[in-house]
Amino acid sequence: MSTEVRVPTLGESVTEATVATWFKKPGDAVAVDEMLCELETDKVTVEVPAPAAGTLGEIVAAEGETVGVDALLATISEGAGAAAPAAAPAPAAAAAPASDAGEAVDVMVPTLGESVSEATVSTWFKAVGDTVAQDEMLCELETDKVSVEVPAPAAGVLAEITAPEGATVDASAKLGVISSGGAVVAAAPAAAPAPAAAPAAAGGKDVENAPSANKLMAEKGIDPANVQGSGRDGRIMKEDVLKAAIAPAAAAPAPAAAPRAPVSADDAAREERVKMTRLRQTIAKRLKDAQNTAAILTTYNEVDMTECMNLRKQYKDQFEKKHGVRLGFMSFFTKACCHALKEVPEVNAEIDGTDIVYKNFVHMGIAAGTPQGLVVPVIRDADKMSFAEIEGAIAEKGKRARDGKLSMAEMQGGTFTISNGGVYGSLMSSPILNPPQSGILGMHKIQDRPMVINGEIKIRPMMYLALSYDHRIVDGKGAVTFLVRVKEALEDPRRLLMDL
Template identity: 55%
Template sequence: MATEIKAPVFPESVADGTIATWHKQVGEAVARDEVICDIETDKVVLEVVAPADGSLVAIVKNEGDTVLSAEVIAQFEEGAVSAAAPAQAQVEQSAAQAQAGAAPVVERAQPVQDQSPAVRKALSETGINAADVAGTGRGGRITKEDVSNHQTKPAATPLSVAVGERIEKRVPMTRLRKRVAERLLAASQTTAMLTTFNEVNMKPVMEMRKQYKDMFEKRHGARLGFMSFFVKACTEALKRYPAVNASIDGDDIVYHGFYDIGVAVSSDRGLVVPVLRDTDRMNYAEVENGIGAYAAKAREGKLSIEEMTGGTFTITNGGTFGSLLSTPILNPPQTAILGMHKIQERPMAVNGQVEILPMMYLALSYDHRLIDGKEAVGFLVTIKELLEEPAKLILDL
């Protein structure tokens, strides 16, 4: 007897979703709790799993279709299905084609979403399209060796294009990308956004990190990066300048008595901002582990709505992509966002002498309706001082 497969119950902030990918087709064997479908909302990608061993008997909503909360998307039937049947059919088909003189069927590689995290990372780093790689793994899946072997092959001869021909490719914008675009446009139109800049000497933090990173990793099982220093410095600065940790709600100012810092993370589907909760109670290892876990979830599209909801302040690091200076856009209803950038060695005057120091530009964009220039500059200078003397952070000075 067939049972209904329904879309998840969406939170109140999510109106509907779109079928992004069907990982299983009608008649294909499915194991209990195996992912059969991805539904993309304007915030996250939700996975729909099989309720038991069996197979799909009908797909009600196709890829690209809009679905509502708890709406039926497929029909499912419990019971063992021979996984060998499709493979046997393919063997028989290949044999028949060989007798007829036709080329045998070559199993195509699965979409990149179906690959392991290690393979997805390798594809991302090399810029190789999953569809171009011949998968040798089970079910046509790509292995890291397949990516490596494909990378070492000589480049294929490009298709001939007529002289003067101008090629265009049109693809629909994802729901997440559309939502990000709407929020960024709204932020620029509904806030009095202003940006102030400063620079910080990263040498003290870099020396401390170099001295203790091995001990830190051995003790806490986490890599000591720069983000934990910035998160802790921002937390202390937010305590000293409460307006930067506030938000505007209509005609009211809401001052938050907690410190939930969002860390902007780039993913294949767009920019997401998971939130570290109560950063004033977190140590450096907890911050690093939290950011690492969020980054992994973002790459796999598994961040939950709860993990991206709220936040009283945001940090974004364009320096990971080589940006030297930028003006970050606010993440409403927050009233400020800190932009980190590339560490660049530059000649600096120190006590009348010229030294080559690793410098980083900092940018603080803020809503001038709530935060005055004096507070914004003071906030940014506090971060600069805490990073240039990191012992103050440790000793709570």
């Protein structure tokens, strides 16, 4: 019996793709959902998993060919051909009695979240031969947004690690094997192939670029050495070439900034070199992309926090007793921003090509510092929430952010962001936009300062506010109006209750 491998749905308005890379060749054994090939459209890269286990038969669409939706890519022979791969490991386990070998349970990459296709194995907590309990943490994966812990799917002995620390794995990759029978003897031979994974990881840079990328580089005369690949293992994709072609002047000086200044041998011996985490690399890239893409401008104002502080002091005990959560200042700022965004909707909008997309809702991003880096969990429909609901959501998401437990979905879809640098003592700063958002509010330290009130000098708790905005969509008048409305709402919180 044979199973057809066909082109999956490519997405709205996408009718064809190019076969970029085949990971298997005819005659290779394949497991169900194992990646067979990679397709490339003008928008995304699509991986094609095996629909069934067996042996890869004929490859109908070779690398470089253009195929339509549902086109036949290859065939998989099931049945007898599929039995051979399953039986192959048997000699390795022959050293142990069949009754002790137990059942081999694969440790797979868990769900990484929407739009996340790969991760890096950052830490293994167990070594080959270690006994593990079900749900005990085996290793930790790191994506460009969150850290993901991988629990043991069954109790037994860790027999094999197929993805060592530092290896990049896709969303359906196998990380290791657990012998659920608990036979340590069988685990040792099974671990032998593990070193073979190292050359594969090390050789990841020596990969074939996407055919469409090679063609475009040849047409435009672009040196592949000057193109940063974003595909699997650094493979150059079509969109990478387009980026390099659009801004060659910007790309060329980049290598000049990389070399370090000369370092003496004595200083070098006292240095410590640590590889950037994927999260930190992504933070750096997104912040720089924001500066390169948006016309970022910042406007400032200051707010007298007297009324907010008095209101909080008066009701915080009753608030916590009734709602089970502390009354902080973030709910005041969130409410004030939601109020101001209704009057100045362009601050809550985004640019999509030549269109402006106005959001008739507020998904508020609350920037949170974690040991791994800055993350921005999103509170959805914050404009419809009460003070207590906002405080509860901020507390809950903040804790899970620090623990690295946030899911991908919880950090996507924000329409506006608030960043509180004041918790670290910042007096003034210019926050950077969180693309594709058009506005971000920076909060700062509350500091007693002398202010002139009705002709008299009084000491007031003051905070500087900063609104960074995308000048392509938000004019100065709108930005200043937004910040003034936030200031008015905070200096007289009763305005929020009366929608003024």
